[in-house]
Amino acid sequence: MAAAKDFGIEPRQTRVIETPYRRIRTAIPHPDSLATLRTLRECESRSMRGQPPVVWGKTHGFQVEDAYGNMWVDWSSGVLVANAGHNHPRIVTALQDYIASGAPLMTYCFPSEARAKLVEKLIHITPKELDRVFLLTTGAESVEVAIKLARTHGARLNPKKRYVISYEGGFHGRTYGAQLAGAPMEWVDPNRYFVQMPFPGSIDTDDKRFDMFANRLKEMSIAPGDVAGVIAETFQGREAKLMPVEYAQALRAWCSEHKAALIFDEVQAGFGRTGRLFAFEHYGVVPDLVCCGKGITSSLPLSAVVGRAEYMDQFGPGEMTSTHTGSPLPAVAALASIEAILGDKLIENAAELGPYLKAKLVNIARPYHDQIEVGGVGLVMAMVFFNNREERKPDPDKAFQFCEESLLGGNLFFAPVGKGYGAIKFCPPLCITKPAIDDALYGPAGIKDTLTKVMS
Numbered sequence: 001m002a003a004a005k006d007f008g009i010e011p012r013q014t015r016v017i018e019t020p021y022r023r024i025r026t027a028i029p030h031p032d033s034l035a036t037l038r039t040l041r042e043c044e045s046r047s048m049r050g051q052p053p054v055v056w057g058k059t060h061g062f063q064v065e066d067a068y069g070n071m072w073v074d075w076s077s078g079v080l081v082a083n084a085g086h087n088h089p090r091i092v093t094a095l096q097d098y099i100a101s102g103a104p105l106m107t108y109c110f111p112s113e114a115r116a117k118l119v120e121k122l123i124h125i126t127p128k129e130l131d132r133v134f135l136l137t138t139g140a141e142s143v144e145v146a147i148k149l150a151r152t153h154g155a156r157l158n159p160k161k162r163y164v165i166s167y168e169g170g171f172h173g174r175t176y177g178a179q180l181a182g183a184p185m186e187w188v189d190p191n192r193y194f195v196q197m198p199f200p201g202s203i204d205t206d207d208k209r210f211d212m213f214a215n216r217l218k219e220m221s222i223a224p225g226d227v228a229g230v231i232a233e234t235f236q237g238r239e240a241k242l243m244p245v246e247y248a249q250a251l252r253a254w255c256s257e258h259k260a261a262l263i264f265d266e267v268q269a270g271f272g273r274t275g276r277l278f279a280f281e282h283y284g285v286v287p288d289l290v291c292c293g294k295g296i297t298s299s300l301p302l303s304a305v306v307g308r309a310e311y312m313d314q315f316g317p318g319e320m321t322s323t324h325t326g327s328p329l330p331a332v333a334a335l336a337s338i339e340a341i342l343g344d345k346l347i348e349n350a351a352e353l354g355p356y357l358k359a360k361l362v363n364i365a366r367p368y369h370d371q372i373e374v375g376g377v378g379l380v381m382a383m384v385f386f387n388n389r390e391e392r393k394p395d396p397d398k399a400f401q402f403c404e405e406s407l408l409g410g411n412l413f414f415a416p417v418g419k420g421y422g423a424i425k426f427c428p429p430l431c432i433t434k435p436a437i438d439d440a441l442y443g444p445a446g447i448k449d450t451l452t453k454v455m456s
Contacts, residue, residue: 004421005400006046009037009053014408019443021063021436022410023071029053030068050415052407059086062432064412072412073440075426079414080268080380083295084340085431091299094336095329106327115326118335122306125277125338127286132312134305135326139267139293140173142303145320146231146289147177149311150261154228156314157259163222165230165260167199169419171237172265172291181231195220199236200247203384203392203419210250224254229261229289234269234279238418239384240376240425242274248283261288261311267303271295272341272430274378275351282377298337298429302330346430353434354378357426360441364448368455371395381426384418394422402454409445 011027011034018025029037033055041049057067062085065071077083084091098114099105107115119133136142147164154161166172166181179185180194197216200208217224230251235242243251255262264287269279273295280287288311293303305312324330341347358374358381365372365383373384385395385402399416402424406413417423441447 004050004415005396006049007051007053007404007415009034009041012408015445017410017443017445019410019439021071021073021439022443023069024408024410024445025069028070028408029055030066030070032068033066052403052412052415054407054412061085061087062429062436070410072407072410073428073432073436074412075428075440076412076414077295077427077429079294080273080427081294082298082429083271083273084298084337084344084346085429086298088298088337088340090340090343091297091333091336094332098329098332104328106324108323109321109325112326112328112331114328114331114335118326118331121335121338122292122304125342126290126306129286129308130290130306132307132309134312134320135331136303136305136322137301137324137327137330138173139265139291139303140175140178141322142267142291142293142305143172143178143181143231143265144175145305146261146263146265146291146307147181147229148320149289149305149307149314150229150231150263152314153261153311154259158225160223160226161228161259162193163227164194165217165227166194166196167232167236168196168204169199169202169236169238170196170231170233170265171417172231172233173267195222199232199241200244202236202241203239203394208244208247210247210254213251213254224258224260227258227260229263230255231263231265233265234282235274235377235380237268238382238423240380240382240427242279242282242377245283248280249285252283252285252287255288263287263289263291265291267291267293268380271338272347272350272378273380273427275347275354276378277347279377295341296337297330297333298340300330300333302327302334341430344431349432350379350430353432353437354381356434357381357437360437361426361447364441364451368451371398371455376426379426379428379430379432382418383424383426385416385422385424394418394420396421398422398454399424402450405450405454406447409447409450411440411447411450 172178289307385398387395
C-alpha cells in the first residue's frame with residue numbers, strides 16, 4: 001500500500017483574504033515557522049510529515065490561528081477530536097481548576113474522583129444494557145481491548161470460537177491488533193482468525209444485502225458458531241457512510257443468534273458527530289461493546305470501551321489494566337466536554353447543519369459529478385475524488401491538490417484519506433455556524449473557487 005504524500009514546506013505566496021471567519025495575510029507556511037518545521041523533520045520519523053505545514057498558534061471554537069495573523073476555518077477538528085470546539089471554556093476552566101487545587105496529575109489505577117464521575121456519566125448516557133466502562137488512552141487501545149474481550153468470551157464458550165469479522169476498507173487504529181481488523185498492511189502478517197467482509201454500499205460494492213455476510217462466511221468455510229465477534233465502524237471513516245439500517249439490524253440479530261460480540265467502533269463517530277450522541281442510535285440497535293475516543297474529551301488523550309458486564313467483567317482484579325487508564329486530567333476534560341456537547345446542544349446543531357452542508361457540497365461538486373462523490377451524515381462528510389468513477393478508481397493527486405489549495409484560502413483540512421487517499425473529510429467542530437459554512441464555501445478563495453481551480 002502506497003504512503004500518503006509528503007507536504008512541502010516551501011512558503012507559497014497567495015492572495016490576501018480577510019473575512020470574519022478566514023484570514024490569510026502572509027505566505028503559507030510563514031517563513032518564520034520554518035525553523036519549527038525543519039526541527040520536526042530532522043528529529044521525527046518521516047511518517048509525521050503527513051499534514052499541511054501550519055504551526056498552530058491558537059485555537060478557539062471552529063478556528064485555528066498561527067502566530068503570524070493567519071486564521072483558518074478548521075474542517076479537521078484535529079482528526080475528529082474537537083467536537084465541543086477548540087479550547088471550550090468549560091473544558092479549559094475545569095482543567096485549570098483541577099490543576100490549581102493541587103490534586104494529583106496521575107493516579108495509576110488507584111481510585112480517583114475524576115474517574116468515578118466520568119465512568120458514571122458514560123453509563124448514564126449510554127443504553128442501559130451497557131453497564132461497564134474501561135478507560136484507556138487511544139482509540140486503537142479501545143479496539144484492542146474490545147477484540148480481547150470478544151475473543152476471550154468466545155474461547156470460554158467454545159475453543160473454536162476465535163474468528164473476528166471486520167470490514168474491507170475499515171480503519172480501527174495503528175496498533176497491531178487494530179491493523180489486523182483494519183485495511184491490510186504489508187507489515188501485518190495474515191491471521192486466519194481475522195477475516196473481512198465487504199462494507200455494504202461502500203466504494204467497493206453497491207450491494208447492501210445482509211445475505212452478502214452469510215454467503216461470504218460459507219465461501220470461507222467458517223461456521224457461524226466459531227465467530228467470536230464482529231467489529232465495524234458505525235460509519236466507515238474513509239467515506240463517512242453509515243451502514244444501511246436494515247443491514248445493521250440483521251447483523252445485530254445474527255450476532256445474538258450465534259453468541260458473537262457485536263462491536264461498534266465509535267472512535268470517530270461518537271459524541272454528537274453524526275447528529276446523534278452515538279452513531280449506532282441511527283440503527284435502532286444496541287451493540288455489546290462500544291469503542292470510544294477522539295471526541296470524548298475534545299482535547300486530551302482518552303478512550304473508553306463501554307459494554308455489557310458479561311464481556312467487561314471477564315478478568316479479575318489487576319488482570320486488565322493500563323498505566324494511564326482514567327488519568328485524572330483527561331477524565332476531567334472528558335466530563336467537561338460531554339457536558340458542553342449536551343449543554344450547548346451541539347448534537348442538535350450537527351443534526352441541523354449536516355444536511356445543509358451536504359446539500360451545499362453536492363451542489364458545488366455537481367459540475368464534476370463524473371469525478372467526485374459526496375456522502376456523509378451529521379457533521380462528517382467525505383468528498384471522494386475519482387480518476388474513473390465508473391471503475392471506482394480514486395484520484396489521490398486531485399484530493400491532495402485540493403487540500404493544499406484550500407490551505408491557501410483559509411480552509412484547513414487534514415490530509416486525504418481512504419481508498420487510494422482519494423477522500424477529503426469535512427468534519428468541523430460541532431459548534432460551527434451556518435454563516436461560517438457559507439463563507440468557507442462561497443467566500444473569496446473558498447471551497448467552490450478552490451474546487452473550480454483544482455478541477456480545471
